[in-house]
Structure formats: C-alpha cells, structure tokens
Amino acid sequence: MNLSNKILILIKHPITLALFLFAILPLVLPFIGGYISLATEVIIMSIFALAFNLLLGYTGLTSFGHAAYLGLGAYGFALCELHLTQRIWFVPILSGIVLTGILSFLVGYVISKKKGIYYSLLTLAIGQLFYFVGFRWNEVTGGETGLTGLVRPTLEVPGLFSLNLSNALVFYYFVFVAFLLTILLLWRIVHSPFGAVLQIIKQNEGRAKYLGYNTFWYKCVCFTISGLFSGFAGALYAMFTYCAFADYLYWINSGDVVMMTLIGGGLTSFFGPLAGAAIFIIARNLFSSFTQNWQIFMGIIFVIFILFFPEGLFGILKKQKPFLSKGIGG
Amino acid sequence: MELIAVENLTKNFGGLRAVDGVTLQVKEGELVSIIGPNGAGKSTLFNLITGYIRPDKGKVFFRGEDITDLPVHQMVRKGIGRSFQLLNVFSELSVFENIRMGVQAHLGYGFEFFTPLDRLKEVREKVPAIIESVGLTGKETARAKDLSYGDNKILDVAVALTADPKAILLDEPTSGLAAKETGRMVDLIRRLSERLTILLVEHDMNVVFSVSGRIIVLNQGRIIAEGMPDDIRKDEGVQEAYLGGEWGC
Numbered sequence: 001m002n003l004s005n006k007i008l009i010l011i012k013h014p015i016t017l018a019l020f021l022f023a024i025l026p027l028v029l030p031f032i033g034g035y036i037s038l039a040t041e042v043i044i045m046s047i048f049a050l051a052f053n054l055l056l057g058y059t060g061l062t063s064f065g066h067a068a069y070l071g072l073g074a075y076g077f078a079l080c081e082l083h084l085t086q087r088i089w090f091v092p093i094l095s096g097i098v099l100t101g102i103l104s105f106l107v108g109y110v111i112s113k114k115k116g117i118y119y120s121l122l123t124l125a126i127g128q129l130f131y132f133v134g135f136r137w138n139e140v141t142g143g144e145t146g147l148t149g150l151v152r153p154t155l156e157v158p159g160l161f162s163l164n165l166s167n168a169l170v171f172y173y174f175v176f177v178a179f180l181l182t183i184l185l186l187w188r189i190v191h192s193p194f195g196a197v198l199q200i201i202k203q204n205e206g207r208a209k210y211l212g213y214n215t216f217w218y219k220c221v222c223f224t225i226s227g228l229f230s231g232f233a234g235a236l237y238a239m240f241t242y243c244a245f246a247d248y249l250y251w252i253n254s255g256d257v258v259m260m261t262l263i264g265g266g267l268t269s270f271f272g273p274l275a276g277a278a279i280f281i282i283a284r285n286l287f288s289s290f291t292q293n294w295q296i297f298m299g300i301i302f303v304i305f306i307l308f309f310p311e312g313l314f315g316i317l318k319k320q321k322p323f324l325s326k327g328i329g330g
Numbered sequence: 331m332e333l334i335a336v337e338n339l340t341k342n343f344g345g346l347r348a349v350d351g352v353t354l355q356v357k358e359g360e361l362v363s364i365i366g367p368n369g370a371g372k373s374t375l376f377n378l379i380t381g382y383i384r385p386d387k388g389k390v391f392f393r394g395e396d397i398t399d400l401p402v403h404q405m406v407r408k409g410i411g412r413s414f415q416l417l418n419v420f421s422e423l424s425v426f427e428n429i430r431m432g433v434q435a436h437l438g439y440g441f442e443f444f445t446p447l448d449r450l451k452e453v454r455e456k457v458p459a460i461i462e463s464v465g466l467t468g469k470e471t472a473r474a475k476d477l478s479y480g481d482n483k484i485l486d487v488a489v490a491l492t493a494d495p496k497a498i499l500l501d502e503p504t505s506g507l508a509a510k511e512t513g514r515m516v517d518l519i520r521r522l523s524e525r526l527t528i529l530l531v532e533h534d535m536n537v538v539f540s541v542s543g544r545i546i547v548l549n550q551g552r553i554i555a556e557g558m559p560d561d562i563r564k565d566e567g568v569q570e571a572y573l574g575g576e577w578g579c
Contacts, residue, residue, distance in 0.1 A: 194441055204419075206382075207414075
C-alpha cells in the first residue's frame, strides 16, 4: 500500500470525521445559541459515554451506577490537588484515574458473577453507596459542600510554550486532546482480541465459556477499563467546574449517561455515544433556557427514541452508511 | 482407557428426579449414543457431564481426573467439547469469525488490548482448515444468522472443534434437519469418530443405529439397557419404554 492510499484511508476513517466535528464544535456552537463551555461539557461527557458504552454497547452489561466513577475521578483529582501537588499538571489527573481504576476493579470483581437485573441493581446500589460516602464523609470529601477551590494548572515547557488552561478555548482544546487519546485507545481496544471476546459475551456468554473463555475476568477487566476512562472524564470534569461534589456521583447522573448512549446509538455504533452526548447536553441547555420543566422534554425525547428508534441516531444512519456499524470482523 | 466416566450422577428439579444414579464409561475412540423417550433425562445428563448444570450427587471423571466442579472454561481446555441442541453459535458473526473466536480461545489469546484482531496470524491461519473439515468452505463470510438451519448446526459442531477436544458431546445434531442435511451431518459424525471420542444424544434411530458403536438407553433418569446396536434393537425392556415396541423418531 502506498502513502497516498494510506492517507486516503486515514481521511475517510470515521474517527477523522468525529475529530473534525469536535475540533470545530466550539467555533460553530455560538451560532446555535451555545458557548464554549457547553462544547467542553459535551466533549467531557463524550469521553464518559464512550467509557460507559464499552460496558453497555460492547459487552451487554448495564450499569446504573456509572456516575459514581465519574465522581470518583473528580474526587481523586481534587484530593490530589488539595493535599499532594498541583505543581506537576498531570499528577492530579492521574490520581483521579488511578483511584477510580482501583475502586472499579474491586466493584467489577464483586459484581461480575451476577447477571441481568441483579448485575444492574448491584451497580446502582454500589454507586449510591459511593455517593453517600461522598456526601457524609466531611473530613475527606467535604460532604455537602464538596471540594472547591481547585485550579487548572498551566501547561508549560519553559522557553517553548505556556498554556493557560483557565482560558475557556484553551481548556477546550486541552480536553480535545484527552478525547483524542480516549477515542484512539478505546477504538483499539474494541477491535482487539479482547474487544472481540467482549462482543461474544454480549451475544452469548454461555457459549463463550464453551469456547474456553473465563468470562468472569473479561467482564471484570471490562468494568475496570470503563471505570478508568470514566475516572479520566471525572478528573477533567473537576478541572472544568473547579470543584468536586457528591452530586457528581448521584444516580440521576448515571441515568443521564444511559440516555446519552442509547439516544446516540451506542448499541449499533462506536460513535453513537458521541452523538448522544452532544444531543443530550445541547438539548438540555436549550430546553432549560426557556422552561424550568426541561426534564419533561428530555423525557419525551428519550421515550420517542426508545419507542421509534431503539437503535438510536446511529441506528438510523447505519442503514445509509454501513461502515459506521461496529463489528469484530476485519 | 476410559476417557469419560460418570459415577452415580443424580439431579433433581424440584420434586422430579431427572437423572437418577447414572453410572457409565466411555472409552477412548468410542462412539456411544444415549437414547430414550422424551423426558428420559438425556439432555440433563449431557448438561451435567459438560458442567452446564451441577449435579446434586455423583462425579464426572475425564481421563481419570475428577472434573465435577470444574468451571466450564477449564473443562473445555481439558478437552471436552459440546454442541447444542438449540442453535447456539454467535449469530451476528460470520462463519469465519465464529471459528476464529474459538481458535483464539484455544491458542490462549484474549487479553491483548491493543493488537488489531487481524494481526494474530497464528489464529487466522488455523481457521480455514477447520472450516474445510466440516465442509463449510465458500461460506466463510456469511453471517451465521443468514445460514441455513443445517449449516448452522454444522457450524455449531465446528465451533466446538476449535478447542481441539479429545471428546465431543453432540446434543441432537440432526434435530430439525431435512433428510439431505441429516446425511451431511451423519457423514460429519462418521469422519469425526475416526479421530475423536463421541457421546451422542439423538432422536433419529436410523442415525443412532448406523453410527453408534454402543448404545445406552435411558428411561426416567435411569439406564435401562446398554449394549451393541443389535442387542438394543432386540431388548424387550427397551421396546416397552418406547411405547409398545415402536421406535420413536
């Protein structure tokens, strides 16, 4: 394969399109009544929804408590900034990821033997457990008032460049790079031998065992990876909002990520969650700007999607463009 | 040498004793069929031997090793394969992908997170031979759900073969098949029996009597007869079990 062919394939790749759209998002959003920080929220929630979809869309595991891992990432980031260091910019982010990774591994280990509704209820209960710990443990999490006064570090290579992340646009593109990293890693994971096993577990876990796969460990590791990326999104979210609250872990937010993923079409496409996060956050912003009862409208949108387009936005698109669908072939 | 040995295996479902103290042995290289009227406990016995469900009492041995409580994936790695009565392949995957997932497991891959799937040459190269050995060549790219029922059943057996089993348990491999497809399946069973030990549950008596080396008759969870096909055909107890001497089909 020569170089121009390779470049052509790269340009035509759906990841390129997704990146392009997200790269210009803060530039076009003002035209539809949005602002830069709305785009930032979309992109952080996209990372979260992609992480969530590794469980729901690829492995068929429904977590109703995933906001907990977003919140833990935020706590991990905040605790590191407040008590350890804010000097080296990536250390607080890393501690958000590590804290979430450890806890999601433990949770994954406990729940991965369970199936169906028991699995989902356990995720919900454990998620709420984390929420209440966050809400009550004043000494560590700040309880109701949360952890505030966080700072966004300045990215600096002395003599070369210095990026001030408290600038909204600069911060957006910082998160964009995080998003790029996430999308590349997750894309590789779902198209790896590991990702292929996840997808046959979704189709028929019993038979996957009869091929010789120890499905317990696959589900446990999958939950951990999903937790790691959720924690990553959570750390970015703490940077974004300059604080970490117990509210981030609340189960309503777990419902939101389910909604984003389903509306966008996470069950049919790798990219579904991106569209879902964008639709969800922009619609929420739009509705809440002219009515206090915006949740009713969000509910109606969700119901319409589930009734008439159960495969989400990408389920509709897929019929025109088959390359958008996922599959473990090729 | 005994490859599979079952000792006093018992399973109750509520008040019903589905399998009642079954003891049997299968020698290496044998093809043994288990027959019996509906509800005799054949499928339950199969599910007990392959770890699909766990017995209330009794033991299962494979090459002399107690495997009664072994998790399914370890049982498979020891060399026991099985097919399923109801279609149980990965219907969204193509024939090639179905087989590849099995080969991948057999070769011990699965926790590679960043390797592209196609990069596993060792896995990819083993797939065509298995597809060819069951006669599905030319249908590699067809999705399982688009295959005929007969091809699906053959694919089901092929998937079990990917684990390179020493023994394979076939659960009603010809049920629901038309005459021509049954013929293909019987050919496949014959070919497999040249190199594998086979335990077969089957309704079609023509198939059973034409391929089996030995037959075990189950009724109400118990073994009521055991022997060569000719002996079983003449056995009065067996004929009674099958409602007045008529062979079920």
